[in-house]
Amino acid sequence: MKHGIFVFLLVAVCFTSCNNDDNGGPDVISVPPRLLAEVAPENDEEIKEFLQTHFYNYEEFESPPAGFDFKIKIDTIAGANANKTPLADQVSEMEIKVSSFEHGLSEEEIDVPHTIYYLSARDGIGVSPTVADSVFVRYEGLLLDGTSFDASLNNAVWFDLARLQDLQQGFRGFAEGVPNFKAGGTITENGDGTVTVDGYGVGMIIFPSGLGFFEAIGGSIPQYSPLIFNIDLYTINISDHDNDGIPSIQEDLNGNGYLYDDNTDAQGEEDAGLTVRFANFQDADDDGDGVSTRNEISDDNGNIIIPYPDSNGDGTPDYLDPDTN
Known part of the structure; x- marks a missing residue:
């Protein structure tokens, strides 16, 4: 369901194992959430490996062919693509500190550093939003293996970045990443429910699970999964x-x-x-x-x-x- 992943309530998840005890009843074993400080470096290694082994269609962005749709496409550096420049050489990064209360965790952890990686494939001609503003975007959310878990690719939708920082939304990484891009210019309605925007920004955000769902499962997002978002930033609303x-x-x-x-x-x-x-x-x-x-x-x-x-x-x-x- 389009942009549905953002309105899922976080669901606390536990794994259970059932064994027959002396009375024939099951034993239920609850596995507590892992620590942010433990998962963050593991996620960072996963992301760094992805960045070293994958590239995007930067040559098309540098010299756009006729009819180019300005969509970021990711592929593996191998075979005929062995000489491509890895994403690791093209992304920027920023550190965000996360505390356990943001995920409703009982184990107290304060200001655990998490790294967001972002790529600006095309600079927008407008201004950048802040984490407090609303943005009008087309987007796709992906796992590192390329699985798409949510998207709105045909019609742009509004997101309140401040709301996405809320504990029950769980997408602080999205809210923190989008302000690194610039919006577009004039918006023209096409009469069919779609719009055309001049010079909109195109970018990609990759962030660890501590800035996403962490231990909870949201739709097809597994526990402790780093997330990728491809973003077309049309316009913003200062909130x-x-x-x-x-x-x-x-x-x-x-x-x-x-x-x-x-x-x-x-x-x-x-x-x-x-x-x-x-x-x-x-x-x-x-x-x-x-x-x-x-x-x-x-x-x-x-x-x-x-x-x-x-x-x-x-x-x-x-x-x-x-x-x-």
């Missing part, structure tokens, strides 16, 4: 999820690219007994003082004041300071 006048990316206060660990009024939410907590980019009253963020950053005519007001001069803007309202 303000809580409509408080502050772009969501500016609510990543610690600047780590992860939106869900910035919650100025977390203590107040805990004291109030709330079972659902709201990160700043989801919260229309960031400091929990009863005055909306938008009111605290606007003048009497509703115009947003830049820089954001800091009425007591303590270096903390009013919308993040519960002592001012």
Whole structure:
């Protein structure tokens, strides 16, 4: 089902083994999830081997033949392709730190490094999104063995990158990777439900399971599987999820690219007994003082004041300071 993989809820999986005990009943053995710190380097070795032994159709991108569809095609370096340049020589990489709570794991692990590899096959003529924005893309998701587990290749679809960072979505790697590409230009509707976009960006992302489903099974994705996404980035929408006048990316206060660990009024939410907590980019009253963020950053005519007001001069803007309202 197209883009269905992104809406699967993560399912906790255990392996069971049944043996007859003295009473004739089964013994059920539950295998706990592996550690992030154990799986991450294994996945990285798998990915590096893939990058060393595979290439993409870079020659077509460098000198596009007539009618070229600007699709990334991956093949093995062997036989007639033995002299091709491996992906390992063409990709860039970035490190993302992942903690066990992102997967709902009981074993506490904090900031385990995971490496994303990405390839920009064609630069878009537009701007790049942030991890807080929404993107309009065509895409295909693949396993390292080439198995396609999800795709929307004919019609582009919208994805909220911030939502894909959510713990129950499990595709932080997708959200972190797409901002490395640029969108296209003018979008033209073709009248048949499809669109044509000038100069859209084309790229590929490869990331370890700790930035995907990890130990859970999602559709045809096995446990602990690195994932590949081929992306056509058409356009973007800069997001303000809580409509408080502050772009969501500016609510990543610690600047780590992860939106869900910035919650100025977390203590107040805990004291109030709330079972659902709201990160700043989801919260229309960031400091929990009863005055909306938008009111605290606007003048009497509703115009947003830049820089954001800091009425007591303590270096903390009013919308993040519960002592001012």
